[in-house]
Amino acid sequence: MVNTSTMQDQPNSQVLLSAIQLSSCTDVEINLQSIAKQLSQLTEQQLASDSQNHQHIVVLPECCLLFGAKDSEQLNLAQKTADNQYLHQQLAKLAKQFQVYLVAGTIPILGSKNDKFTNSSCVFSPLGEQLGQYDKIHLFDVEVTDNTQSYCESRYTQAGAINDSNISIVKTPLVNIGLTVCFDLRFPQLFQKLSQQGANVITVPSAFTQVTGEAHWQTLLQARAIENQMYIIAAGQEGTHENGRKTWGHSMIISPWGDILTCLAQGEGFISAVYDPAHLADIRQRMPLKSPLSK
Numbered sequence: 001m002v003n004t005s006t007m008q009d010q011p012n013s014q015v016l017l018s019a020i021q022l023s024s025c026t027d028v029e030i031n032l033q034s035i036a037k038q039l040s041q042l043t044e045q046q047l048a049s050d051s052q053n054h055q056h057i058v059v060l061p062e063c064c065l066l067f068g069a070k071d072s073e074q075l076n077l078a079q080k081t082a083d084n085q086y087l088h089q090q091l092a093k094l095a096k097q098f099q100v101y102l103v104a105g106t107i108p109i110l111g112s113k114n115d116k117f118t119n120s121s122c123v124f125s126p127l128g129e130q131l132g133q134y135d136k137i138h139l140f141d142v143e144v145t146d147n148t149q150s151y152c153e154s155r156y157t158q159a160g161a162i163n164d165s166n167i168s169i170v171k172t173p174l175v176n177i178g179l180t181v182c183f184d185l186r187f188p189q190l191f192q193k194l195s196q197q198g199a200n201v202i203t204v205p206s207a208f209t210q211v212t213g214e215a216h217w218q219t220l221l222q223a224r225a226i227e228n229q230m231y232i233i234a235a236g237q238e239g240t241h242e243n244g245r246k247t248w249g250h251s252m253i254i255s256p257w258g259d260i261l262t263c264l265a266q267g268e269g270f271i272s273a274v275y276d277p278a279h280l281a282d283i284r285q286r287m288p289l290k291s292p293l294s295k
C-alpha cells in the first residue's frame, strides 16, 4: 500500500507512469483488443494495490495499431480512416474507459499531399479528449545488419514539421509530457527543446530493431534521461512480426538520475513506476545543467 492520509486529502496527487509492450500485428481490431486487455489488467492491478487518487500516464509502442505490414498498408489505413478518424476515436475510447492519459504510441495520419502519412503520437485524456499530437521528425532511413537490411521510412512517411506546434509539451495536471518517437531518441536536440519548454516526463514509443536495440537502446534512454534530468517512459514493440522483422522490446521507465526503475525485456505486458517530483526537483537543484553554449 502506498496510500497515505495526505494523498487522500489531495485528489490526483500522485502520478503513476506505465508502458505497455506489444507485439502488434497487421490487424487493427486484434491490436485494439490486445491494448484493451493490457489496459484492463494494468488498471485492475493498480486499483487493487493503490489509492484511486492518482493521475495515470500510459504509453503504447510505435505503430500500435498496425505493425509488420508493408509501409503501403499504413498509407492505406491512413487514407481509409482520414474522414472518420476511426483510429483516434478508438484510442480516445480506451483512454476514457480506463481513465488514463494515453500516449497512444503512433498511428499513421494522412499527410497534406495524400500520398504519405505522418507517424504520429497522439495523447488522449481520461475524458477522451485529444490533448496533443507529435509527428515523428527523424525518419529511419538506415541500413541495419538484420534480415530486413534496409529501412526507408521516408518512402511513405512525411517527416514532422520543425515548429512550435509540432515540438511542444502536453500539459496534464501534475506533469508536462514531451513527445518523441523511436529514432528521435538518437537526436538529443529534440529532447533539449522539450526540456526547455518544461517537460518533466518524455515518452518514447518505439519499434527498435533487435540489432540496434541490443547495441544502443538502454544507453540512449539513460543518456537522454540523465542529460535532461527527466523521467523517460519508453514503450517498445517486441518479437518477430509478420514480415519477419524483429523488434527489441525492453520497454523501460527511467528516473531523472538514470536509474532503470522497471523493464520488461520480452513478451507482451506492462510496467509501472511512481513519478517522484521531489526526487526530480532535488536532482535539478543539486546539479544545475545550464550550459553557456545553449543560448
Ligand SMILES: O=C(O)CNC(=O)[C@H](CS)NC(=O)CCC(=O)C(=O)O
Binding pocket: 062, 063, 067, 068, 069, 071, 139, 140, 151, 152, 153, 182, 183, 186, 207, 208, 209, 212, 213
Ligand atoms: O516501419 C514501420 O512499420 C514502423 N516504423 C518503425 O518501425 C520505425 C521506422 S522503420 N522504426 C524505427 O524508427 C527504429 C529505430 C531504430 O531501431 C534505431 O534507431 O536503432
